[in-house]
Amino acid sequence: xxxxxxSVPRWPTADPGVDRTGRAYAVMSFGPDAAxxxxxxxxxxxxxxxxxxxxxxxxxxxxxVAELRRQVEYATVGWRLMLAGPQCDVLRAHAEAxxxxxxxxxxxxxxxxxxxxxxxxxxxxATTLADAALGExxxxxxxxxxLYVYHHVSRRTATHLGFMADAEELQ
Amino acid sequence: MTLKLVVRRSTEIAxxxxxxxxxxxxxxxxxxxPPGSHVVVDCGPQRNAYSLTNCxxxxxxxxxxxxxxPTADGGSGGSEQMxxxxxxxxxxxxxxxxxxxxxxxxxxxxxxAGGIGITPLLSHARNAVRWGADVRLLYVHRPGAGAxxxxxxxxxxxxxxxxxxxxEFSVLLRQALVSQPMGTHLYVCGPAALMDRVLQEAAAAGWxxxxxxxxxxxxxxxxxxxPFTASLGRSRRQVSVPAGTSLLEALENAGxxxxxxxxxxxxxxxxxxxxxxxxxxxxxxxxxDERVAGDSVxxxxxxxxxxxxxxxx
Numbered sequence: 212x213x214x215x216x217x218s219v220p221r222w223p224t225a226d227p228g229v230d231r232t233g234r235a236y237a238v239m240s241f242g243p244d245a246a247x248x249x250x251x252x253x254x255x256x257x258x259x260x261x262x263x264x265x266x267x268x269x270x271x272x273x274x275x276v277a278e279l280r281r282q283v284e285y286a287t288v289g290w291r292l293m294l295a296g297p298q299c300d301v302l303r304a305h306a307e308a309x310x311x312x313x314x315x316x317x318x319x320x321x322x323x324x325x326x327x328x329x330x331x332x333x334x335x336x337a338t339t340l341a342d343a344a345l346g347e348x349x350x351x352x353x354x355x356x357x358l359y360v361y362h363h364v365s366r367r368t369a370t371h372l373g374f375m376a377d378a379e380e381l382q
Numbered sequence: 383m384t385l386k387l388v389v390r391r392s393t394e395i396a397x398x399x400x401x402x403x404x405x406x407x408x409x410x411x412x413x414x415x416p417p418g419s420h421v422v423v424d425c426g427p428q429r430n431a432y433s434l435t436n437c438x439x440x441x442x443x444x445x446x447x448x449x450x451x452p453t454a455d456g457g458s459g460g461s462e463q464m465x466x467x468x469x470x471x472x473x474x475x476x477x478x479x480x481x482x483x484x485x486x487x488x489x490x491x492x493x494x495a496g497g498i499g500i501t502p503l504l505s506h507a508r509n510a511v512r513w514g515a516d517v518r519l520l521y522v523h524r525p526g527a528g529a530x531x532x533x534x535x536x537x538x539x540x541x542x543x544x545x546x547x548x549x550e551f552s553v554l555l556r557q558a559l560v561s562q563p564m565g566t567h568l569y570v571c572g573p574a575a576l577m578d579r580v581l582q583e584a585a586a587a588g589w590x591x592x593x594x595x596x597x598x599x600x601x602x603x604x605x606x607x608x609p610f611t612a613s614l615g616r617s618r619r620q621v622s623v624p625a626g627t628s629l630l631e632a633l634e635n636a637g638x639x640x641x642x643x644x645x646x647x648x649x650x651x652x653x654x655x656x657x658x659x660x661x662x663x664x665x666x667x668x669x670x671d672e673r674v675a676g677d678s679v680x681x682x683x684x685x686x687x688x689x690x691x692x693x694x695x
Contacts, residue, residue: 234588289588312565
């Protein structure tokens with residue numbers, strides 16, 4: 212099993228363009244870098260005569276995710292989701308959409324940066340928001356253990372797996 | 383493996399449509415199968431694929447419904463033989479094969495049937511009702527040829543819409559395609575023209591191909607195609623495949639045996655791994671993702687886009 216089988220998403224960092232096959236759209240963007248890109252998508256979709264619901268905020272907060280859940284609940288097939296922002300935020304929105312029955316094929320993603328990571332602790336189950344790349348170590352906000360950020364990503368919980376970095380060292 | 387069954391009953395259930403019930407000679411249990419499965423039946427000179435109407439759990443009998451369809455040249459198609467079967471007759475068929483199952487994660491199942499294409503969707507409907515899944519059916523047929531109409535209305539009530547007018551079907555189809563909740567999967571079976579139309583209108587309404595599932599019971603008309611060379615990776619041989627000859631036939635002529643059954647791109651038996659080159663997929667078996675991957679080919683109908691197709695044989 213090489214890296215081609217990794218669960219780490221490889222989403223485009225350049226504008227993938229608007230998916231024109233949909234009938235109605237939701238455009239969600241997070242952070243300042245994503246705002247102009249999302250606005251561009253919105254303009255293009257309006258020009259194509261499509262219905263567009265737009266949302267912009269600093270991060271994929273609980274409120275943002277709840278808002279997206281409502282959109283998915285009312286959506287009919289033909290609906291598309293376009294996401295732009297830092298990887299940890301788009302991953303979270305992406306997870307919410309999948310939970311609602313949206314397919315990967317119906318989601319367009321643009322990642323503006325991948326500095327921040329949501330790390331799920333295998334020991335206490337807490338999720339820590341950390342500026343840590345793959346293979347780096349970060350402290351768990353739940354139990355304080357030093358977590359190794361592993362290249363395993365849950366598309367359901369939108370977190371990277373973290374486990375105790377020095378588990379096999381004698382204390 | 384071939385199942386040797388006995389015809390127990392053959393009943394005309396609608397104009398030109400017979401329902402045939404088959405069991406084991408000792409009435410013992412038969413292999414279970416996912417909803418939407420089909421069997422390939424030996425009917426005289428031909429082997430035809432027929433959908434099972436059972437939902438597939440612990441089947442004691444296999445039931446198919448066959449529309450009598452004389453061949454264009456006036457000869458006897460497989461359906462004629464099927465209509466001639468009498469109770470007590472022996473019949474040889476393949477075990478059930480699943481190429482049209484319901485998607486387990488679907489929020490709703492939208493079933494669209496044209497004419498005798500109702501058979502696999504009856505299986506889907508029974509399964510959905512059994513498990514309490516959200517299901518809708520749109521069924522269009524010729525007047526008097528509505529097989530299973532009563533049973534479906536009892537099974538689904540208002541969730542089933544049945545029409546005999548094409549114009550009425552068009553209106554209902556258009557409404558259905560723009561009003562399904564997110565997470566719905568669509569399943570269509572019927573004449574080629576109907577299926578093509580449903581797929582086309584669904585795409586125009588924004589349905590991605592991953593949500594669309596079809597079962598063709600009449601193989602698509604295939605053109606003879608371009609000649610190409612099959613390069614056999616293991617035996618290091620080159621087999622040329624002329625236009626009008628299938629890859630499977632060319633391999634057989636060269637003495638290479640490939641397991642096969644339906645020879646019309648439906649059953650999935652003759653799947654061959656591809657090592658290099660780009661297959662030209664013309665089958666109904668592979669999924670969208672498998673087509674894109676291009677690492678296998680159904681050699682009975684599919685050909686090659688590249689001049690050479692290297693296969694793992």
